[in-house]
Amino acid sequence: MDALLAVSEVRLSFGGLQALDGPSLQVRDGEVVGLIGPNGAGKTSLFNCIGGLYRPQSGSIRIAGREVAGLPRHRIAALGVGRTFQNIGLLASQTVLANVLAGAHHVAAGGWWATALGLPSVARSERDHRERAMALLAELDLADVAGRMVGTLPFGTLKRVELARALMGEPRLLLVDEPANGLVHGEVLELGATLRRLATERGAAILLVEHHMGLVTSVCDRVVVLDFGRVIAEGEPHEVARDPRVVAAYLGTAA
Amino acid sequence: MTATSTRRRTGSPRPSRGSAVEWLRRPRPPLAPPRWLTIAGIAVGAAALAVVPLVNPSYINLTVTLVMIWTLVGLGLNLLVGFGGQVSLGHSAFFAIGAYAVAVGGEAGIPHPATLAIAAALPFLVGYVLGLPALRLHGLQLGLVTLAMAMATPAAIRALEPLTHGSRGIAIDGDPPAWIPLAHDQWVYYLALAAATIGYVVTRRLARGRLGRSFVAVRDAEIVAETLGVDVWRTKTRLFAASAAYAGVAGGLYAMLLEFVGPENFNLTLSISFVTLIVVGGLATVPGAVLGALFVQYVPTLTSSISPAATGAAYGAVLIAFAFFLPYGLVGLVRAALGRLVARLPGRRGT
Ligand SMILES: Nc1ncnc2c1ncn2[C@@H]1O[C@H](COP(=O)(O)OP(=O)(O)OP(=O)(O)O)[C@@H](O)[C@H]1O
Numbered sequence: 001m002d003a004l005l006a007v008s009e010v011r012l013s014f015g016g017l018q019a020l021d022g023p024s025l026q027v028r029d030g031e032v033v034g035l036i037g038p039n040g041a042g043k044t045s046l047f048n049c050i051g052g053l054y055r056p057q058s059g060s061i062r063i064a065g066r067e068v069a070g071l072p073r074h075r076i077a078a079l080g081v082g083r084t085f086q087n088i089g090l091l092a093s094q095t096v097l098a099n100v101l102a103g104a105h106h107v108a109a110g111g112w113w114a115t116a117l118g119l120p121s122v123a124r125s126e127r128d129h130r131e132r133a134m135a136l137l138a139e140l141d142l143a144d145v146a147g148r149m150v151g152t153l154p155f156g157t158l159k160r161v162e163l164a165r166a167l168m169g170e171p172r173l174l175l176v177d178e179p180a181n182g183l184v185h186g187e188v189l190e191l192g193a194t195l196r197r198l199a200t201e202r203g204a205a206i207l208l209v210e211h212h213m214g215l216v217t218s219v220c221d222r223v224v225v226l227d228f229g230r231v232i233a234e235g236e237p238h239e240v241a242r243d244p245r246v247v248a249a250y251l252g253t254a255a
Numbered sequence: 256m257t258a259t260s261t262r263r264r265t266g267s268p269r270p271s272r273g274s275a276v277e278w279l280r281r282p283r284p285p286l287a288p289p290r291w292l293t294i295a296g297i298a299v300g301a302a303a304l305a306v307v308p309l310v311n312p313s314y315i316n317l318t319v320t321l322v323m324i325w326t327l328v329g330l331g332l333n334l335l336v337g338f339g340g341q342v343s344l345g346h347s348a349f350f351a352i353g354a355y356a357v358a359v360g361g362e363a364g365i366p367h368p369a370t371l372a373i374a375a376a377l378p379f380l381v382g383y384v385l386g387l388p389a390l391r392l393h394g395l396q397l398g399l400v401t402l403a404m405a406m407a408t409p410a411a412i413r414a415l416e417p418l419t420h421g422s423r424g425i426a427i428d429g430d431p432p433a434w435i436p437l438a439h440d441q442w443v444y445y446l447a448l449a450a451a452t453i454g455y456v457v458t459r460r461l462a463r464g465r466l467g468r469s470f471v472a473v474r475d476a477e478i479v480a481e482t483l484g485v486d487v488w489r490t491k492t493r494l495f496a497a498s499a500a501y502a503g504v505a506g507g508l509y510a511m512l513l514e515f516v517g518p519e520n521f522n523l524t525l526s527i528s529f530v531t532l533i534v535v536g537g538l539a540t541v542p543g544a545v546l547g548a549l550f551v552q553y554v555p556t557l558t559s560s561i562s563p564a565a566t567g568a569a570y571g572a573v574l575i576a577f578a579f580f581l582p583y584g585l586v587g588l589v590r591a592a593l594g595r596l597v598a599r600l601p602g603r604r605g606t
């Protein structure tokens with residue numbers, strides 16, 4: 001069977017800067033793949049290409065066999081792609097619960113006419129999704145803040161709210177951009193367990209961008225390393241972490 | 256357990272304690288009254304609204320009908336502007352189309368409550384088409400385009416002389432059908448009450464659930480909305496069309512109430528008062544339309560008893576004051592004042 005996500009030789013440049021220089025990678029159902037690399041390597045840019053936010057100049061991105069380049073963004077979401085943003089893409093004027101519910105948009109019932117007429121199916125869908133949202137919030141230790149306005153909460157909490165929102169859409173492919181950023185140690189462990197469960201129990205394919213190597217090695221089946229928009233290494237997490245090219249890439253930018 | 260790490264924070268600052276202005280400006284969730292209070296409130300309100308036209312002189316019925324007409328405009332405009340974040344200063348144009356649909360339809364021999372269907376459908380279509388530029392324009396640009404629409408409306412009415420009879424205007428027979436034993440003012444009152452009630456219920460449904468969240472997502476973060484699967488194109492055009500339909504029905508009722516339409520009924524001031532209405536009532540709130548409608552109906556009456564120029568000044572002052580102190584309008588004030596109290600009332604909360 002084909003991989004759920006198949007990225008092949010994607011090229012993206014901003015003016016003279018080659019953000020993505022033809023990387024290829026695949027993620028299968030139920031697989032957690034780590035996407036690591038130094039700052040500016042192109043990890044977030046690749047996410048943005050997959051989600052349709054950026055349009056690559058060449059290359060192909062297929063989700064469940066379907067080419068997504070040029071597809072409207074909301075259609076890509078409807079293919080079952082959920083994501084979180086590195087710098088938080090929550091609606092600051094809304095409560096945590098409302099934000100999380102917004103993630104159910106493409107799986108919930110309720111078009112304009114059905115909603116205006118107050119059809120029972122709409123009310124039922126709303127009730128079901130509220131229950132699901134509360135359950136997800138509880139699972140991510142967010143039940144206490146369900147009614148709080150997003151603008152008043154710390155960064156680490158918001159990262160988990162975003163994850164909860166992405167999960168509300170029942171993604172087949174989940175793109176998570178630095179979810180451990182702003183979390184304390186215990187929370188990182190819980191987050192890892194949540195991602196792992198999502199992959200094993202629901203068969204979701206997860207692409208995880210993360211600088212927290214502990215999280216990467218504990219949850220990822222495989223790791224892909226990007227540097228200057230190119231894949232420089234790929235493989236089992238512990239091996240990749242010892243790969244001299246990877247070490248050099250990280251040292252190179254840390255200096 | 257809550258996160259303790261605050262390495263980075265989100266954009267909006269935490270309101271500082273102790274500042275009255277910050278206290279007023281703080282966003283608050285809607286009141287969640289216990290179910291018995293909601294039911295009692297609706298019952299008392301419905302009974303009161305039902306008897307008003309039977310026990311009052313016609314000039315009172317006329318002003319209350321106007322409040323309901325403004326409410327209808329406000330409900331629709333708030334969906335577009337408050338929830339959807341698409342500025343329109345041009346809703347007097349849709350209001351005018353609705354009014355002329357009733358006037359011209361009546362002249363053509365269509366019976367009157369039926370003309371209201373045209374007053375909804377025609378602005379809906381025009382709104383849909385005019386919503387198309389909204390897909391490309393943002394903020395100020397959209398404001399300017401819709402402003403131009405409002406400014407051009409009286410001239411457009413005059414230019415369409417064969418249909419609208421230009422400056423002479425059109426007289427309308429707003430009386431009920433013979434078999435309904437109501438006076439003109441009572442009849443239009445009940446029509447407006449029905450329209451406003453339906454409008455209120457529909458708006459509440461649209462604003463609250465899945466769709467309401469998608470509007471807010473489009474308003475606050477278009478790209479995020481898209482990644483959640485929201486079709487931004489469709490959302491914007493439909494919001495434009497729907498809000499135009501509200502304004503159209505309101506305009507139709509207005510024509511039936513006044514029994515006359517002329518180009519000078521639909522000048523820029525009307526559009527400005529619509530915007531004032533939703534800002535004063537509370538952007539992105541449903542009950543705000545009612546409070547705002549009361550404001551635009553009664554406050555100019557008060558100020559113009561001082562001087563006609565006072566109305567414009569009052570609107571200006573009020574818009575500035577609300578922008579600074581009450582970004583969530585009168586509804587925000589009510590939430591601030593009553594939130595704690597209502598939360599403490601016993602009984603099961605409504606959803
Ligand atoms: N919208 C943009 N316009 C111009 N340049 C961009 C844009 N987005 C990304 N870049 C550039 O592309 C390169 C890759 O950036 P990207 O954000 O993908 O890196 P990253 O691997 O996610 O890094 P980090 O770990 O810091 O998040 C960087 O040099 C960045 O400055």
Ligand SMILES: [Mg+2]
Pocket residue numbers: 043044045086177
């Ligand atoms: Mg990044």
